Amino acid sequence: xxxxxxxxxxxxxxxxxxxxxxxxxxxxxxxxxxxxxxxxxxxxxxxxxxxxxxxxxxxxxxxxxxxxxxxxxxxxxxxxxxxxxxxxxxxxxxxxxxxxxxxxxxxxxxxxxxxxxxxxxxxxxxxxxxxxxxxxxxxxxxxxxxxxxxxxxxxxxxxxxxxxxxxxxxxxxxxxxxxxxxxxxxxxxxxxxxxxxxxxxxxxxxxxxxxxxxxxxxxxxxxxxxxxxxxxxxxxxxxxxxxxxxxxxxxxxxxxxxxxxxxxxxxxxxxxxxxxxxxxxxxxxxxxxxxxxxxxxxxxxxxxxxxxxxxxxxxxxxxxxxxxxxxxxxxxxxxxxxxxxxxxxxxxxxxxxxxxxxxxxxxxxxxxxxxxxxxxxxxxxxxxxxxxxxxxxxxxxxxxxxxxxxxxxxxxxxxxxxxxxxxxxxxxxxxxxxxxxxxxxxxxxx
Amino acid sequence: xxxxxxxxxxxxxxxxxxxxxxxxxxxxxxxxxxxxxxxxxxxxxxxxxxxxxxxxxxxxxxxxxxxxxxxxxxxxxxxxxxxxxxxxxxxxxxxxxxxxxxxxxxxxxxxxxxxxxxxxxxxxxxxxxxxxxxxxxxxxxxxxxxxxxxxxxxxxxxxxxxxxxxxxxxxxxxxxxxxxxxxxxxxxxxxxxxxxxxxxxxxxxxxxxxxxxxxxxxxxxxxxxxxxxxxxxxxxxxxxxxxxxxxxxxxxxxxxxxxxxxxxxxxxxxxxxxxxxxxxxxxxxxxxxxxxxxx
Numbered sequence: 191x192x193x194x195x196x197x198x199x200x201x202x203x204x205x206x207x208x209x210x211x212x213x214x215x216x217x218x219x220x221x222x223x224x225x226x227x228x229x230x231x232x233x234x235x236x237x238x239x240x241x242x243x244x245x246x247x248x249x250x251x252x253x254x255x256x257x258x259x260x261x262x263x264x265x266x267x268x269x270x271x272x273x274x275x276x277x278x279x280x281x282x283x284x285x286x287x288x289x290x291x292x293x294x295x296x297x298x299x300x301x302x303x304x305x306x307x308x309x310x311x312x313x314x315x316x317x318x319x320x321x322x323x324x325x326x327x328x329x330x331x332x333x334x335x336x337x338x339x340x341x342x343x344x345x346x347x348x349x350x351x352x353x354x355x356x357x358x359x360x361x362x363x364x365x366x367x368x369x370x371x372x373x374x375x376x377x378x379x380x381x382x383x384x385x386x387x388x389x390x391x392x393x394x395x396x397x398x399x400x401x402x403x404x405x406x407x408x409x410x411x412x413x414x415x416x417x418x419x420x421x422x423x424x425x426x427x428x429x430x431x432x433x434x435x436x437x438x439x440x441x442x443x444x445x446x447x448x449x450x451x452x453x454x455x456x457x458x459x460x461x462x463x464x465x466x467x468x469x470x471x472x473x474x475x476x477x478x479x480x481x482x483x484x485x486x487x488x489x490x491x492x493x494x495x496x497x498x499x500x501x502x503x504x505x506x507x508x509x510x511x512x513x514x515x516x517x518x519x520x521x522x523x524x525x526x527x528x529x530x531x532x533x534x535x536x537x538x539x540x541x542x543x544x545x546x547x548x549x550x551x552x553x554x555x556x557x558x559x560x561x562x563x564x565x566x567x568x569x570x571x572x573x574x575x576x577x578x579x580x581x582x583x584x585x586x587x588x589x590x591x592x593x594x595x596x597x598x599x600x601x602x603x604x605x606x607x608x609x610x611x612x613x614x615x616x617x618x619x620x621x622x623x624x625x626x627x628x629x630x631x632x633x634x635x636x
Numbered sequence: 637x638x639x640x641x642x643x644x645x646x647x648x649x650x651x652x653x654x655x656x657x658x659x660x661x662x663x664x665x666x667x668x669x670x671x672x673x674x675x676x677x678x679x680x681x682x683x684x685x686x687x688x689x690x691x692x693x694x695x696x697x698x699x700x701x702x703x704x705x706x707x708x709x710x711x712x713x714x715x716x717x718x719x720x721x722x723x724x725x726x727x728x729x730x731x732x733x734x735x736x737x738x739x740x741x742x743x744x745x746x747x748x749x750x751x752x753x754x755x756x757x758x759x760x761x762x763x764x765x766x767x768x769x770x771x772x773x774x775x776x777x778x779x780x781x782x783x784x785x786x787x788x789x790x791x792x793x794x795x796x797x798x799x800x801x802x803x804x805x806x807x808x809x810x811x812x813x814x815x816x817x818x819x820x821x822x823x824x825x826x827x828x829x830x831x832x833x834x835x836x837x838x839x840x841x842x843x844x845x846x847x848x849x850x851x852x853x854x855x856x857x858x859x860x861x862x863x864x865x866x867x868x869x870x871x872x873x874x875x876x877x878x879x880x881x882x883x884x885x886x887x888x889x890x891x892x893x894x895x896x897x898x899x900x901x902x903x904x905x906x907x908x909x910x911x912x913x914x915x916x917x918x919x920x921x922x923x924x925x926x927x928x929x930x931x
Binding site: 283284286292300313325 | 662665691695699770771928929
C-alpha cells in the first residue's frame with residue numbers, strides 16, 4: 191500500500207467526434223447555432239413537436255474506465271495503436287487536460303515529457319532556451335544552474351551554447367531539448383514517444399539515461415511504438431485498445447499480444463482436419479510450432495536462446511526421399527535464410543508412411559531483434575516436387591532484454607542487419623611494438 | 637491482551653497507520669465542476685516560470701526586430717507627435733496649462749502599457765497553444781506574463797518622458813510617489829480585461845480581432861488627447877467607471893502638476909478594476925479545463 195506511486199480509477203475522457211479535440215468556434219458559429227436552433231425549436235413547437243433540437247455532434251470516449259496501479263520504481267510501458275488513448279492518458283496524468291469521469295491519485299512530483307523542446311524559441315541562445323525549457327518543465331532556477339554543465343555536456347553542444355538555436359542543426363536542437371528533459375528529477379516521469387530523437391548514438395545515450403532513471407527508483411510511464419525499447423526498458427506494459435485496458439502484465443507478454451494483433455504472429459498452427467491440411471496425396475502438414483528448448487510454445491524469444499521450429503506432417507505414401515524445408519523472412523520481407531532437414535538418419539533415405547516431426551534448431555545469438563516469419567515446405571527430391579508449401583505459417587518475435595551479453599553489447603541504438611551473430615572477437619594493440627609509432631606518440635606527448 | 641496505559645479506542649488511533657507515501661504530496665486528478673478556486677498559492681510556486689515567460693517575451697521582442705528597444709519609444713512618441721499636430725495645433729484643444737506634447741505624452745505612456753498588456757494577454761494564450769497542449773502549469777501565468785512584460789517598454793518610454801520634462805523644464809511634484817500605485821491600477825485593469833478576453837479568445841478566435849477596435853474606442857473614452865475638464869459634469873462622474881481615467885489624470889497630476897488630482901472617484905475606479913480582475917480570474921479558471929482540448 192505504501193509503495194504506490196500512481197493509482198488510476200475508472201478514468202474516462204470524452205471528446206466530440208470529428209477530431210480528437212473540440213474544435214473552436216467563431217462567434218458567428220455560436221450565433222448561428224443559437225439563432226438556428228431556437229428557430230428550429232420554435233418551428234417544432236409550431237408543428238406540434240416539442241423537445242430540444244438534436245445535439246449537434248456526437249461524442250466518443252478516448253479513454254473509458256481505465257484503472258491500474260503503479261508501484262514506486264516501476265517502469266511501465268503503455269502501448270497500443272494510434273488512437274488507443276495512450277496520449278490522452280498521459281495528458282490527463284500530466285494535468286494538461288481534465289478527465290470526464292474517474293480520478294487518478296498521484297503520490298509525488300510529476301514530470302511529464304510529452305514533447306521535447308517545448309517552448310524553445312529560435313531567437314534565443316542554447317543557454318537561454320535551456321533555462322526557459324527547464325523552467326517550463328518544472329525545474330527551479332538553482333536546479334538548472336547546478337546541472338547546467340552536465341546538461342550541456344550531455345547534449346554535446348558546448349561550443350554552441352551561446353548561439354541562437356535557429357542556427358543549430360536539427361540534431362543539435364533535439365539533443366539540447368532532450369538533454370534538458372533527461373535531467374528532470376521528478377518522482378514520477380511520464381514520457382511520450384520521444385526516443386525517436388537524434389542519431390543512433392544519441393538514442394542509445396537517452397535509453398541509458400532512461401534506464402538510470404528506472405534504477406534510481408523513479409517511476410516511469412513510457413509511451414512508445416518501439417517494441418524492442420519497451421521490452422528492454424519496461425518490466426511491465428499496459429496495452430490500450432479503443433480507450434480501454436486490453437492487457438496489463440509483463441512487458442514481453444503484452445508486447446506479444448500487441449504484435450499478434452498487429453502482424454498476426456502465431457507461434458503455433460495446427461490443421462486438425464487431415465482433409466483440409468496443406469499437402470497432397472503424398473504428405474499433409476499437421477502443425478508448425480515455435481518452441482523453446484524446454485518444449486514450451488512461444489512467440490517471443492530471447493535473442494540469446496535457441497529456438498526450435500517443429501514441422502509435424504503425415505507421410506501418406508511411403509518410399510519417397512523427402513526434404514522438409516524452412517524459409518525465414520523478416521518483417522521487411524527479406525529472406526533471412528533457408529534451411530533444409532539435415533538429420534543424417536534420414537538423409538537421402540526414403541521415408542515410410544507415418545506421423546513425422548522434423549525440428550530445426552536456430553542457435554541463440556544469431557537472429558536480429560524483430561519478427562521472423564516462417565514459410566515451411568516439403569519437397570521430394572527425385573523428381574523435385576513441392577508437396578507442402580504454406581507461406582507465413584507461423585511467426586515469432588525476437589527480443590533483446592538489453593542485459594549486455596547479446597551481440598548488441600553496450601550499443602542501445604537500432605541494429606538494422608537481418609542477422610546478428612555473436613562473433614568471437616580478439617583485439618590487440620601493437621603500438622609499443624612499432625618503433626615509428628612509439629616515437630610519434632612520444633612527440634605527441636611533448 | 638491490553639497494552640498498558642492504553643484504552644482500546646485510543647490505542648487504535650495511536651497505532652501506526654501505514655500512510656501511503658506520507659512524505660510525498662498526493663495529487664488527485666478528477667473532473668472539476670463549475671467555478672473553481674484561483675489556486676494563487678500554486679501560481680506563486682510557479683513564479684520562476686512567470687519570470688522566465690516575461691524574460692522570454694522581452695528578450696525575443698528586442699532580439700527579433702531591427703529597431704529593438706526603439707519600438708518601445710517610437711510608438712508613444714509618434715502618437716504624441718500626431719496628437720500634437722492635429723489636436724494641439726489644429727484643433728487647439730486645451731491642455732490643462734502644460735505644453736500639449738508633454739500633456740499627451742504623459743498620458744500615452746501609461747495608456748500604451750495598458751493597451752499593449754490587454755492585447756498581448758488576449759492573444760498570448762492562443763499563441764502559446766503548443767505550450768498549453770504539452771505542459772502543465774497554471775495557465776494564469778500566460779496572461780500575467782504578457783501584461784508584465786510591458787513593464788520594460790513602459791520604463792523606456794518613461795525615460796523619454798523624463799527627457800521631455802527636462803526639455804520643457806517641468807519639475808515633478810512629490811505626488812510622483814503615487815506613480816507606482818497608479819501603474820498598479822493600470823496593470824490591474826489591463827490584466828482584468830485581458831483575462832476575460834484571453835479566456836473568451838480560446839473559445840472564439842475572433843475575439844482577438846475585436847481588441848484593436850476596443851482599444852481605439854477606449855482611447856477616446858479616456859482623456860488622453862483632451863483634458864477631462866472639457867466634459868460637462870454628469871459625464872465627468874460617469875468617467876469613474878473607466879479606471880484608466882484616474883491613471884491618466886493621476887500621471888499628469890503627479891508629474892506635470894496639473895489640477896487633476898484623483899478624487900474619491902479613483903477609489904471607485906479601483907473597485908471596478910479589482911472587480912474586473914477577480915471576475916476575470918474566476919472566469920479564466922472556469923474555462924481553463926477546456927483550453928488544452930480547444931486551443
